[in-house]
Amino acid sequence: MKVQNKTDYLTGKASDNALLNEDEIRYLLEIPYNSLDAGYIMACANQLTRQACDGKAEVHAQVGMNLSPCPRNCLFCAFAEVNKIFTGKTELPVEEVVALARRAEAEGANALFFMATGDYPFERYIEYSHEVRRTLKPETVMVANVGDFTDRGARDLKDAGYSGIYHAVRLGEGRDTKIKPETRLRTFEVAKDAGLKLGTCVEPVGPEHTVDELLEKIIVGRDANPCYSGAARRISIPGCDLEKFGMINELHMAYIVAVTRLAMGLDIIGNCTHEPNVLGAAAGANLFWAEAGANPRDTNAETSEGRGLGVTVCRKLFAEADFEVLNGPSIIYGSNDSISLDTEITETATVPAPDAEL
Numbered sequence: 001m002k003v004q005n006k007t008d009y010l011t012g013k014a015s016d017n018a019l020l021n022e023d024e025i026r027y028l029l030e031i032p033y034n035s036l037d038a039g040y041i042m043a044c045a046n047q048l049t050r051q052a053c054d055g056k057a058e059v060h061a062q063v064g065m066n067l068s069p070c071p072r073n074c075l076f077c078a079f080a081e082v083n084k085i086f087t088g089k090t091e092l093p094v095e096e097v098v099a100l101a102r103r104a105e106a107e108g109a110n111a112l113f114f115m116a117t118g119d120y121p122f123e124r125y126i127e128y129s130h131e132v133r134r135t136l137k138p139e140t141v142m143v144a145n146v147g148d149f150t151d152r153g154a155r156d157l158k159d160a161g162y163s164g165i166y167h168a169v170r171l172g173e174g175r176d177t178k179i180k181p182e183t184r185l186r187t188f189e190v191a192k193d194a195g196l197k198l199g200t201c202v203e204p205v206g207p208e209h210t211v212d213e214l215l216e217k218i219i220v221g222r223d224a225n226p227c228y229s230g231a232a233r234r235i236s237i238p239g240c241d242l243e244k245f246g247m248i249n250e251l252h253m254a255y256i257v258a259v260t261r262l263a264m265g266l267d268i269i270g271n272c273t274h275e276p277n278v279l280g281a282a283a284g285a286n287l288f289w290a291e292a293g294a295n296p297r298d299t300n301a302e303t304s305e306g307r308g309l310g311v312t313v314c315r316k317l318f319a320e321a322d323f324e325v326l327n328g329p330s331i332i333y334g335s336n337d338s339i340s341l342d343t344e345i346t347e348t349a350t351v352p353a354p355d356a357e358l
């Protein structure tokens, strides 16, 4: 058995840190994920990730601060009002947010994410963030996982002690969500201007997404020069409109993780996948998330009792994939100085409330 010459050429090109063009990424995405060539590509992605991150994986921990039926109605989200999973609002008191953050910090999380839903007041998010920041070690990396914000909001996040954000132009953005892709891109830009680093991802991937859609989102992410990209599958929310499409399996997701690794180039050192799994790490993922509190992929209001894994479990999954996990603050969120934005933006800034991301 032998892989195709073109597969061999493209993996070699990526190893030389030469950026693959769109046709080349398309070729990779079109390869069947359970083929010999796909296996070779996943093994190459594993090697490239180890090279990019000096063999160190990271576990970041997310605290979901509230849950609420969200009027943005992203169809893949458990918080979407239309999905009728959560009918009432609940919110963690700041003491609980602090306790969850400190626990994750003590367990060795390399960065802490704070997530809130669409109708959570931005001022309160900032206020809580200052309070949490005061209780954490000065070197602990904080990342904001909120919705689209203005330049003023970006500066407030920076002043509250955040190193970066998680943000994405999601698959089906503007079709399966009520948010325009341009709004997401504008948030990339204002975050960059405030000195916040961007982590992004090709998500949430479902069986119905075409090669063209995956390719577009890989390129959008790459053009933003993030500190990491990667890929994550959609988790079906019971009763939601997208449930009829089902879910891709872990092997399929791992293959998209591998193609994203090859497409990003070695200067983007992080490559995430979610939810955490060994196959994804073996295909080149070096970033997992632990989760506590609310979770947009879970119907359990406290995800640590549902789908969410803890920091220790995530570290163990990386160990099973023969990855060493970094001890100390995230290198990924320290890996570039700012976000560069090459993608054209056609919409002027809007001022929506913060919201939660997957």
Ligand code: SF4
Binding pocket: 070, 071, 072, 073, 074, 077, 078, 079, 080, 081, 116, 117, 118, 147, 177, 296, 355, 356, 357, 358
């Ligand atoms: S993903 Fe965010 S904006 Fe969309 S429904 Fe969920 S909480 Fe609201």
